[in-house]
Amino acid sequence: MMYLTFFFTITLFLYGLYTLRADKKKRVKARLSSVFDKDTDQKSEPIVDEKKSRYSLKPLFQFAWKHLRKLFQRKRTNEKEEKLELKLLQAGNPFGMRTAEFRLVQLTLLILFPLACVGYGYILKMPIGGITFLVLVGVLMGIYLPHYYIKQKSKIRNHLALRELPDFLDLLTVSLEAGLGFDGAISKVVAKKQGVLSSEFHRALEEIRLGKTRREALLGVRERLLVDEIRTLMSSIIQAEKLGIGMVQVLRVQSNEVREQRKQRAEEAAMKAPIKMLFPLVLFIFPSLFIVLLGPAIIQFVQTFQ
Known part of the structure; x- marks a missing residue:
């Protein structure tokens, strides 16, 4: 029962993120079509979509997402909000995330990762100490993984x-x-x-x-x-x-x-290439060459002394 609940929780969360993003694009297209398109057929399409969406789970996810976002916005101070907002801007606002949405994703990962670690330890029948260690690893991953992702996105963007x-x-x-x-x-x-x-x-x-x-x-x-x-x-x-x-x-x-x-950076990278190639040469290529070249001589030497 615990695995089934965990699976449904992850599935509903991912479905909520996907439908929220798709709904934003659909609303933008509806506004653009209402401004630039004057045909009655094109104007009637959003109405049909609204009728279809009455029987879907989108309003429920949107309602829960908006209230959770407002709750996180109230609990953050202005200084921390500005720093996090600047980091998200430096990363290009991945997935259109704002500060409240980023904190909400971080909290979700902080809950899901320890639960996944507990389930993994329970499946492997690990002792309590091992499960506790996995839970700590999951907590650290939930805290630092979103920040690491934002940092990597910022590096790629720069x-x-x-x-x-x-x-x-x-x-x-x-x-x-x-x-x-x-x-x-x-x-x-x-x-x-x-x-x-x-x-x-x-x-x-x-x-x-x-x-x-x-x-x-x-x-x-x-x-x-x-x-x-x-x-x-x-x-x-x-x-x-x-x-x-x-x-x-x-x-x-x-x-x-x-x-x-840019020319100087290319020359610098070219000068660093031989030094970077030295480590795989020493660790992987040279031992293979020594085995091929010196292996028969060593075998013959051992056989002669025997």
Whole structure:
């Protein structure tokens, strides 16, 4: 009975996450179709979906999810909320998670992992000490695994942003040389190019339209992308705007520096390759060669002395 309950709990939780994400996409499509599509047939589709959804479990999951999210939002302090929100922004908000949803997922894993460890120990008929150790391991996994996932997503995102930076700077420089303003050039590049940098600068443009200054929006990009080259670029753009220096010249210099730094990183990785190859050579290849080359000689030597 315990295994059946555990299986249903995990299944319902995963189904709730999936339906919540699908429902968000469906609502966005319904709003877009209501604005841009004027055909009566297209407008009637969301109504049919609403009738079908009355007999599904989606409203129940949405109701429980909203109340749990509100409960977690009340119990968190502002300082911790801001730090966690910044970490999620640096990771690109995976699965559209906010701070309350991340805490809820962390609590769910904190409950599921120890239960899974208890069930695993019970199946293997382990002693109490072993089951207790597995429960502690499950608790640690439930606490640190979400943070580790966010950290890895942030690293991957920063790496992708660093790879996209030279081409992004070249397109931005060409747009400025064509006569566009800085905001217009960024919007043009964002519309033509996809990636991490495009999404971040699109967010900066939206913040500028909502009332933030350009300096605050660029500082926000620098906080969300933990890359030294991007931080230097944002500082150079802010300083050029403050001192009245030509933006094209600044971006051209930054583009050349970024490409030179990428060349240096490639040379550094090439210089590290022989050292990294040394360990598998010593541990795996050299022993095999010694066995093949020296094995017959050792066997003959032993037979001669016998």
